[in-house]
Amino acid sequence: MPDDIFSALADPTRRSILEMLADCEELPASQIHDQFQVSPQAISQHLKVLLKAKLILVEKRAQQRIYRINTDKMIEFEDWSRSMRQRWGRRLDTFETVMKAEMEKNDKFQKDPEES
Structure with a gap:
């Protein structure tokens, strides 16, 4: 799995996820999944790549995973x-x-x- 920022940004789906998160302060995984016509598992893999590249952060709230952009990494x-x-x-x-x-x-x- 790619762990550098360029590999993470190379995929258009991952760029779309980042754009969504840039428009909203934070989004639950379910809301991110709903925006794509691929399986939730596929989006979960994209989210893992973005997490590994440190482009996004995740927070567990009850039964949900809430994602947001890692502004420090984006500034870097x-x-x-x-x-x-x-x-x-x-x-x-x-x-x-x-x-x-x-x-x-x-x-x-x-x-x-x-x-x-």
């Missing part, structure tokens, strides 16, 4: 994602600078090849 993932976007942004900015310089050199060469 968002921070990592923002850091990656910034790193790639810097790389793309550097690439753009190099490409502009090369295009300017090329334009100059095409205008007056004897000066180059």
